[in-house]
Amino acid sequence: MDDLKYVRAPRQLLEIKARTTALQFSMASEPLIGAMLRTLVASKPGGRFLELGTGTGIATAWLLEGMDERSTLISVDNDGAVQAVARDSLGADNRLTLVTAGGLDFLRGERVESFDLVFGDAMPGKYEGLDHALAVVKVGGFYVIDDMLPQPNWPEGHADKVPILIEQLAANPSFEVLPLVWASGVVVAVRKQSEALCNIDAETQQLLARLDDGLNALAIAVDGVGQDEAQWKLKTDDWSILECLEHLALSEEYLLSRLDNASVAVVTIDPARAARILARGADRRHRFESPEVGRPGGRFTNLKEAFTGFCEMRKRTLGWIDEREGDLRSLITDHPIVQGPVNAYEILLMIAVHPMRHAEQIRSIRTAFAMPSGDLSP
Numbered sequence: 001m002d003d004l005k006y007v008r009a010p011r012q013l014l015e016i017k018a019r020t021t022a023l024q025f026s027m028a029s030e031p032l033i034g035a036m037l038r039t040l041v042a043s044k045p046g047g048r049f050l051e052l053g054t055g056t057g058i059a060t061a062w063l064l065e066g067m068d069e070r071s072t073l074i075s076v077d078n079d080g081a082v083q084a085v086a087r088d089s090l091g092a093d094n095r096l097t098l099v100t101a102g103g104l105d106f107l108r109g110e111r112v113e114s115f116d117l118v119f120g121d122a123m124p125g126k127y128e129g130l131d132h133a134l135a136v137v138k139v140g141g142f143y144v145i146d147d148m149l150p151q152p153n154w155p156e157g158h159a160d161k162v163p164i165l166i167e168q169l170a171a172n173p174s175f176e177v178l179p180l181v182w183a184s185g186v187v188v189a190v191r192k193q194s195e196a197l198c199n200i201d202a203e204t205q206q207l208l209a210r211l212d213d214g215l216n217a218l219a220i221a222v223d224g225v226g227q228d229e230a231q232w233k234l235k236t237d238d239w240s241i242l243e244c245l246e247h248l249a250l251s252e253e254y255l256l257s258r259l260d261n262a263s264v265a266v267v268t269i270d271p272a273r274a275a276r277i278l279a280r281g282a283d284r285r286h287r288f289e290s291p292e293v294g295r296p297g298g299r300f301t302n303l304k305e306a307f308t309g310f311c312e313m314r315k316r317t318l319g320w321i322d323e324r325e326g327d328l329r330s331l332i333t334d335h336p337i338v339q340g341p342v343n344a345y346e347i348l349l350m351i352a353v354h355p356m357r358h359a360e361q362i363r364s365i366r367t368a369f370a371m372p373s374g375d376l377s378p
Contacts, residue, residue, distance in 0.1 A: 007035045010061040012089045019085045020056040026153045028055055029121060032183035033146045034062030037119060040142050040188075044116040046070040052103045052133065053077055053122030057086025063119070064093055071095060076106045077122070107132040113191075117142040127161055127223070130168060131216050134175065139193045143175065148185030157224060163304055168219050171311045173208065173318045204328070207348055208321070214355035215314055218248070221359035222303060225366070230303040232365050241365055243296035244358040245306035251294040251354060252313040255335075255347055259320055262331035262344055274349060281353035284360050291336040310355075317351055 009031065020028050029037075037059060041049055045068050054060055054077035063073055073096050077083040080100045087098050099106060103124025112135045120126040125133035126145055137143050148162055166187060169177050175189040222241065230242040239247060280286040300306035324331075328345035335342045335350070 003032055007031060010065040012061050016057050016061060016085060016089050025056055025082055029059040030184055034059055038062045038066030041117055042066040047116035049073045049117045050115045051075040051119045052125040054083045054086050056082055057090050059121060060086050060090055067095060074099060076101055076103055078102050104129045110136045113138045115141060120145045127165060137191045139191050141191050143189040145187050146184045148187060164219055164307060167308055167311045171215060171314050210352035214352050217359040218355040221362040225303055227302055232369050234365055234368055241362050242303055242306055244361055245310055246296040246300050247294055248355055248358055249310040249313050252351055254293045255351055256316055258333045259344055259347055262333040264330055265332040277346060277349045278353060281350055282356035284357055288337055
């Protein structure tokens with residue numbers, strides 16, 4: 001089937017493409033992506049839409065083409081010279097607001113769940129500040145990104161970021177994710193209204209947010225780490241970056257097994273203990289000796305494999321929470337470095353802050369290797 005045979009291009013596209021070529025701007029969206037965006041916004045009458053990365057306005061034209069008269073589109077770009085092409089060709093459309101600013105600065109000022117579709121076509125809101133972009137998507141709204149397949153204009157090292165980004169999206173319990181090996185490579189994610197999430201209390205929602213924060217912190221810490229850098233460590237007997245990720249995956253797998261074997265008991269609430277877990281768990285000044293079950297042993301051969309393995313464990317953790325009803329403190333188990341019984345809520349707090357701890361360790365390793373001297377053992 002010839003996909004483009006049935007696709008009608010926006011009338012302004014020829015003019016915009018001519019000026020795009022004259023500017024030698026190589027990051028414009030292709031027609032199939034435009035057609036998809038036009039179709040998606042057409043499903044949201046009266047919708048509010050956001051484009052991160054106007055460029056010259058090629059995708060902007062497709063979006064406007066699919067919108068009804070009550071819909072609005074905000075398109076953000078930090079390059080005013082390139083965005084001027086869109087302003088000249090599309091600026092008269094009163095449904096469009098063009099903003100010349102950094103994407104993250106814009107996102108930080110927006111309300112949560114305020115857009116029916118976000119098209120991430122720039123580094124901010126995609127590889128940087130993903131959580132900010134996802135936060136503004138409404139329930140039932142779309143988050144769309146393209147250029148997931150290799151592109152000729154990718155800078156060195158960019159290819160390693162793509163699978164990490166997709167893993168982050170796939171591990172997010174609030175979104176249904178569809179990666180497509182089509183056009184330039186697309187991921188369409190939809191924020192879902194989980195019945196379980198609707199019914200859980202505020203405390204559990206906060207726990208889920210902590211789990212998400214930990215995953216995001218780890219993803220940011222390893223972003224850009226190559227295969228050689230993954231072997232870096234501060235001292236000979238310390239863990240490397242790769243081994244830190246293996247430790248996280250092994251530890252979460254083990255703690256999940258302890259949760260699976262938890263027994264029902266009378267609920268006991270100890271706010272001071274929960275506070276200590278949060279304060280000490282992410283702070284590397286409080287040292288803990290890892291039990292044997294959490295020590296790296298070469299399960300993963302590279303960083304991508306290790307991060308994927310950790311994300312798989314995190315999905316299992318979220319699934320465990322989703323299947324539970326009632327107070328998590330009513331389930332009692334044990335922990336290898338904690339004396340006495342530990343409830344499931346406390347175990348999950350430990351799981352949530354654990355990646356924060358090792359994200360700090362990874363940042364320390366990367367900072368040390370960037371310095372001219374230090375006690376380093378590659």
